[in-house]
Amino acid sequence: MGKNPASTSAPRSKTAARKPAAAAPAPAAPLHEGIGQKLRQRRKVRQFSLSEVAARANISIGLLSQIERGLSAPSLRSLRQICQALEMPLGWLFESEDPQRAGEEQVVVRKPRRRRMVLGAAGMTKEILSPDTVPQLQLMRMIIHPEGRSGDSPNQHATGAKTGTVLAGRLGLEIDGRRYLLDQGDSFAFHATSQYRFWCEGDVDCDVLWAVTPALY
Template identity: 50%
Template sequence: MTKAIHGDDKRRIGERLRLRRKLRGMALKHVAEKSGLSVGMLSQVERGLITPSIKSMRSICDALEMPVIWLFEGPAEQSDDDIEFVVRRPFRRDISYENGAILKEILTPDTQPKIQMLRFVLEPGADSGEPYSNAEGGKCGLVLRGTLELELNGRRLNIREGDSFAFPAQALVRFWNEGQQPCEVIWVVAPATV
């Protein structure tokens, strides 16, 4: 049985979509083009005036590069007093890649788009894929356990447990775990990207 979405839920979904859109630096028009929906409808969804169909919700989330589940999980259960600044452990959002070989947990609230802290866990053999970069900002991290292989602009670096690193976000980066044990990394990005 599905639960109907009412008042506060509509408002929360709209707020999360607006925060995500702003975090991604996208105009309503761009989201409308990518999702195939009208600007007017998206505006009403963001203001909590209407609830999109499941199909429309998926289209919006695809355009914003976010899982639909993020609209319904996590910080909604946290106290309104701390939700702007604190992400309680049980309410962390996560994404997995490579059939679960890479787990990414988002440790900072969406209300702070100028910086983002992530926790990565890479299983042995996990690889981030082709090198990528961001248009602005910087990245840094700390390896909590295991060894991280990091490639920056074609230069390969071996980052061991306890080592930290930093580089400009414009650098082409790729990372992987060649070890036999999982690798855990705290990764910080400014501005936020996820």
């Protein structure tokens, strides 16, 4: 009996179908380009001009401009000088972004990624809770250790306001010569043009949530 042509399966191709090659990932931006963006953003927050920062850092305006635009790779010495001029820790420049949360840093600050400033001489630690993308305001957490203080002389700023609440401990606050003692749960607000200073009252840490306009750091 002859074979039924319909029952005969077609021969398989010896060559397997090939999947399209995956697109190569886009090359990462050079490290110095990201550093330049952070320096420029910090300068804008501090409201410094290029010439002011260059003079304070003892570098040329042209070099600073090239660093900010990612056109020049700065030396470690130059970075230290610029960071000192901007009053920022050098380590802030090398904080890497989480690729799983790319882009959210424009809006969200995750707890492990808070930037910290340990002010040993003043006896306090500051954590920056808000992103740099909104320089009109800044939210901080300040932990003031016993005997820690903002300084013996009052501070004052040309514009803005300050407000906050005591999360733990006791805060001493002086505004235009008048002193206040704030306990846990108490809040405050005052114009930045006022002469002010603050300190930890007592022998336990004072934990304060502090907001300022505009951003300071």
